[in-house]
Amino acid sequence: MPTLYNDVVIIGAGFSGINLACQLQRKLKFTDYVIYDRGYELGGTWSSNKYPGCGVDIPAIFYSLSWFPNANFTSLFPPQKEILEYLQHVAQRHKIISRIKLRTEWKSAQWSEKTSRWHIVVQDLENGKTFVHEAKVLVSAVGGYTNPKYPTIHGIDTFKGPVVHTAKWNQEYDLKDRNVIVIGNGCSASQVIPAIIDDVSSITQFIRSPQYYIPMPNFGINRLWRALFQYTPLLLMLARWCVFWVLETALAQFYEDKSGQRARQNSVRKSQNYVRKSAPERYWSLLSPRYDMGCKRRILDNKYMKTLYDPKMVLTKDSVISVGSNSVLSASGREYTADFIILATGFEFTQWQADSVFGRNGISLKQHWDKFGGIEAYKTIAMNEFPNLFYLLGPNSGRGHTSVLYSMECISSVDLVIQVARPILEGRAASIEVRKDAEEDWCNTVQGALKQTVLTKSCLNQFSDPKTGWNFFSYPFSSVSLWLGTRFPVMSHWSYRYCKAGFALKYYDSGFVLRSKAERRSKKKSETSNTIARVWSKVENPSPLLAKHILSAPRIQVVMF
Structure with missing residues (x-):
């Protein structure tokens, strides 16, 4: 099968995928991406759902992107046609149409530890042929109202x-x-x-x-x-x-x-x-x-x-x-x-491809979730053992009382994904992965909070496991907490593997330590006389090389390979 390459592959050309693409361009001036969508036109759920009377059930004033609000809706609850036209206008205005490949569907994805890339199998639905597209970062922007x-x-x-x-x-x-x-x-x-x-x-x-x-x-x-x-x-x-x-x-x-x-x-x-x-x-x-x-x-x-x-x-x-x-x-x-x-x-809420996405050591999403007891993801977007993989509107991102676009913007491109993936997109890091303990803590927090609501065993529905009551759909906290949690991410919950040769950073309780390549080869401790280590908290004027490897929030666990 032929192989293509882009730094980022986005699956889905609905609100989430288009918003992420626009924000990559707006915030990072980043254009090395491609969007795949199986539909005949962009728009996601607003393209596939065209039945008579279809419309939005959230006031239109709040159903547009915060950074590109729409002042032209003709009613408080506009019909499907106006929503689709708005989304198409966003894509055209920001010149991402040429980067969208329609009538293509991703079939599976496999992480390569050797190359730090995702190998994504994509099928052309027009001729039935499949091909492989490699990418540093894979983002699923497939919504729940798809299948x-x-x-x-x-x-x-x-x-x-x-x-x-x-x-x-x-x-x-x-x-x-x-x-x-x-x-x-x-x-x-x-x-x-x-x-x-x-x-x-x-x-x-x-x-x-x-x-x-x-x-x-x-x-x-x-x-x-x-x-x-x-x-x-x-x-x-x-x-x-x-x-x-x-x-x-x-x-x-x-x-x-x-x-x-x-x-x-x-x-x-x-x-x-x-x-x-x-x-x-x-x-x-x-x-x-x-x-x-x-x-x-x-x-x-x-x-x-x-x-x-x-x-x-x-x-x-x-x-x-x-x-x-x-x-x-x-x-x-x-x-x-x-x-x-x-x-x-x-x-059917099967958009996460549980049986066809394979992370480190060949583990599938289903196997990962079986270990946790149910479908989950840290901050709804990422999982340990699946580096450089992000889900927009992933598990437990559902909001039953407000605009899904608010959740999508907070959880996805505007705040969290771009912040944590930025070192990869800028070529400073090879991979990023949420820490296992952070994912477990988040999962326990969410499921514990859901037990204090009517969204678990008291009213089992399509969003819950009928046997266990595990809710994989709902976000149990306020929209304000959602915004704060994504606006100010806890960077110590993420592990980076840097690709710059010569130095490595690792976070300890006391701060950051810089070690030389020779020291790592000899496996000497950072306290030895040959080290060129300094604790970050004590450095008043860090060198440009050190500063280049530090993100804005000085709480990162980094491992150099």
């Missing part, structure tokens, strides 16, 4: 009409006068049903468990406000901060303490009152969850409740057990006529 979850239903392959997952929607589908079956009742179902109700002959929605609904105040943003935001950046910044703090108040309801219980009770009461005010009485029992508020993402109602009054709409908790050529059969024995089946069944 659709398909239910196992007997006979579904015999259905004569289209069977479509919302994430694989083709805009050429014609639903005019069709009898539509919708399976699922998450966010995508609540968006697609109001968007198609006027065209179809009937809709029958099969649900498994109720959801919490709250009203969506989706008002338009007129030209005057858009002009004010565009020409008064301070006003837009102030609006973003207001939205940030309003969203952050919802965090309290996730905790099991008394204040959290009161917050949940208040939110549940508001949701129930809204449902009883907005939905037909015959459906109240199907719209009243028995699990805690916070176990699932709340759904902003954008005319979904209104569709329940439409005589063409049927909502049922009956389950589909089989599919015929033009009908579906439910568990109660009732047969429903069907011309079109929509699967609004969510996603």
Whole structure:
């Protein structure tokens, strides 16, 4: 197989991948990277999800990059098209389009200790050919809403009409006068049903468990406000901060303490009152969850409740057990006529490639996680035994109450990844790896904090291991702590292997020690008379050579090979 090389390979051309690429250029003037994406166009989840009614459920003011805010959204909760156009504009403005390779998919990755490089196997989806791309740094910017979850239903392959997952929607589908079956009742179902109700002959929605609904105040943003935001950046910044703090108040309801219980009770009461005010009485029992508020993402109602009054709409908790050529059969024995089946069944969280990423000594991610007891990553981005590998929006980065872009910016390119990977990108270090004890401490801290919330055994869902209650999705702390933890990383939690010949730095309790190559060869201790060592804390005027190897935060463990 042919082999290519770049210093950095980024997987995924959604918000995370594009943001990282832009920040590498903005902050480090670094351009030796390539982005691979299996889609037909850049955009990630906003490119693949094009079903009718698709849109964002976070106020648009807070759903753009902090360093490149968008003042042109036409409504508080804009549709998918506007989000995608904004992201494409970011990529075009910063001239990264030429570095994106579409219709390519990474199949596996293997770390080479000898070369300090990742060997990444990539497949061209147009011709099926595979090739190897080597890189110093591998970054997975693949989001969680990537791989659709398909239910196992007997006979579904015999259905004569289209069977479509919302994430694989083709805009050429014609639903005019069709009898539509919708399976699922998450966010995508609540968006697609109001968007198609006027065209179809009937809709029958099969649900498994109720959801919490709250009203969506989706008002338009007129030209005057858009002009004010565009020409008064301070006003837009102030609006973003207001939205940030309003969203952050919802965090309290996730905790099991008394204040959290009161917050949940208040939110549940508001949701129930809204449902009883907005939905037909015959459906109240199907719209009243028995699990805690916070176990699932709340759904902003954008005319979904209104569709329940439409005589063409049927909502049922009956389950589909089989599919015929033009009908579906439910568990109660009732047969429903069907011309079109929509699967609004969510996603598989398999984006981390647990069985096909191999670190030091050939260990796979799955084997690494088995040792820990569950899927995890230090600060959500890195793992011991996997040098120079970073995940953007990795394990335990999920935020159920605020903008995912905030988490992505804090956790990924803006603060943490660029800071810790900078010595590699500048050619001063060969590899970086989080220390095992730091990863273990972080993992224990996160899982311990999650046990104090409703996000573990009290409400098991797709984000948790059903056997152990291990939550691999949620970040249990405040957004402020998230920002502080990534803005000021603890550099002593990382081990660097430097590539500069002649000297090595190692961190001891008392400070840094510089040792000569001859001393290392003879294995003499740093206290001997032949050493040219100095303790960093005692050096008032360090030499340029020493200073060149020191990062901004003087707490690093460095090993020279």
